[in-house]
Amino acid sequence: MASYGVARSNDLLAKPCAPMPVARPELPTAEALLPYLRRLDETRWYSNFGPLLTEFEARLADRFGPQTHVVTCANATQGLTLCLQAMDLPQGSLCALPAYTFVATAHAVIAAGLVPYFLDVDPDTWMLQPQTVRDALQGAPGPISAAILVAPFGLMPDLAPWLALREETGLQVLLDAAAAFDDLQAAPVPAVVSLHATKVLGIGEGGFLATTDDILAQRVRQRTTYGFRGSRESHIPATNAKLSEYAGAVGLAALDGWPHNRLRWLRTAQAVRAALLHLPQVGFQPGWGANWVTSVCSVRLPDGAAAAVEEKLNARGVETRRWWGLGCHTNPAFAGCPHGDLTETDRLGASVIGLPFAIDLDFEQIGAVASALAESLDALGPPPPPEGS
Structure with missing residues (x-):
């Protein structure tokens, strides 16, 4: 069997880990919320863009340039849907998107009256590339009116x-x-x-649009509020996707704690990276835990190894999650949607797993995951020799 140089005792390997969930979210404490809830008690303004939600949006906007507008909404799926609707795209046209994404991306496309057109991703960044979309324009089964790029698990693409x-x-x-x-x-x-509870800055349920296009921001806002535009008259078909003052309170408390919590996420991620340094067949996303933080630890294993490693980890009490499964296109909900060649997506789906990760994961837990993962990799047998050897 292959050995990856793991220093671990036989006693540690002989017994399963204490049950370890793949995620353990942390939202602001009751103490952190209390000042904002007292403000809410004073105003008795509970929804419809009261002072707390307005302040939350303003503080979010301050993270960007001075020309950026922020529009909050009930969740990010609604945000994607309403943004696509606000773009006035031809109904029934294709929307190009990566097949390697969470199902919410495709659901939003369908809800906006468009057809998902699944394309492959880059094997190194796990992202859809603009050239792939450009090439697809020629052979697509219909007109493509829009493209959604996805920041996989929090890694930002180059927007230029x-x-x-x-x-x-x-x-x-x-x-x-x-x-x-x-x-x-x-x-x-x-x-x-x-802004879901599982994200690094969570409020329970919620999301927001950030854009420098003020007209688009106005159109999305209108679609979150029954089509109202400065009056009680509904001008366009819309929905109710507002956030409440309670959500604003949680958001403000979360922003108060963000600088400290970001350091906690960084510290935990760096501890995980250090614990897995001796496993060369475990790959992290570029910059994960060093240049940027996120709330999940998705690692790439040897091609096709995800199922076998997951089975062994789960047997040891280490919960795993393939957050995006085998690719969005494999879900029955999207069985009839067109797609291009998805070779890299299929490879990633069979090779990427989510390991236990939380803001307060301690060194003992990290060590237990590292040992269990090393044992699971050893059980795969020796890695294939390098090409050309």
Whole structure:
């Protein structure tokens, strides 16, 4: 059997780990919320863009440039849907998106009246590339009106080539930045961020659009409020996707704690990286835990090894999760959607797993995961020799 140089005792390997969940979210404490809840008690303004939610949006906008507008919404899926609707795209046209993404991306496309067109991703960044979309314009089974790029698990793409694609082709471009709260610093491409409890900055349920396009921001806002535009008259078909003052309170408390919590995420991620240094067949996303933080630890294993490693880890009490499964296109909900060649997506789906990760994961837990993962990799047998050897 292959050995990856793991220093671990036989006693540690002989017994299973204490049950370890793959995620353990942490939202602001009751003490942190109390000042904002007292403000809510004083105003008795509980929804419809009261002072707490307005302040929360303003503080989010301050993270970006002075021309960036922020529109909060019930969740990021709604944010993607309403943004696509606000772009006035031809109904029934294709929306290009990566097959390697969470199902919410494709659900939003369908809810907006478009057809998902699944394309492959780059094997190193796990991202859809603008050139792939450009090439697909020629052979697509119908007109492509928009493209959604995804920041995989929080890793931000280079937006400059996407701006060039938009300028060159006229395609509308939208960024699904659900997990990229930390790394999203500007929004020249409209970006939708999730505020779900499982994200690094969570409020329970929620999301927001960040964009430099003030007209788009107004259109999305209108679609979150029954089509109202400064009156009680509904001007367009819309929905109710507002956040409440309670959500605003949680958001403000979360922002108060963000600088400290970001350091906690960094510290934990760096401890995980250090614990797995001796496992050369475990690959991290570029910059994970060093340049940017996120709330999950998705690692790439040897090709096709995910199922076998997961089985062994789970037997040891280490919970895992393939957050994006085998690729969005494999879900029955999207069985009839067109797609291109998905070789890299299929490879990633069979090789990427989520390991236990939380803001307060301690060294003992990290060590237990590292030992269990090393044992699981050893059981795979020796790695194949390098090409050309």
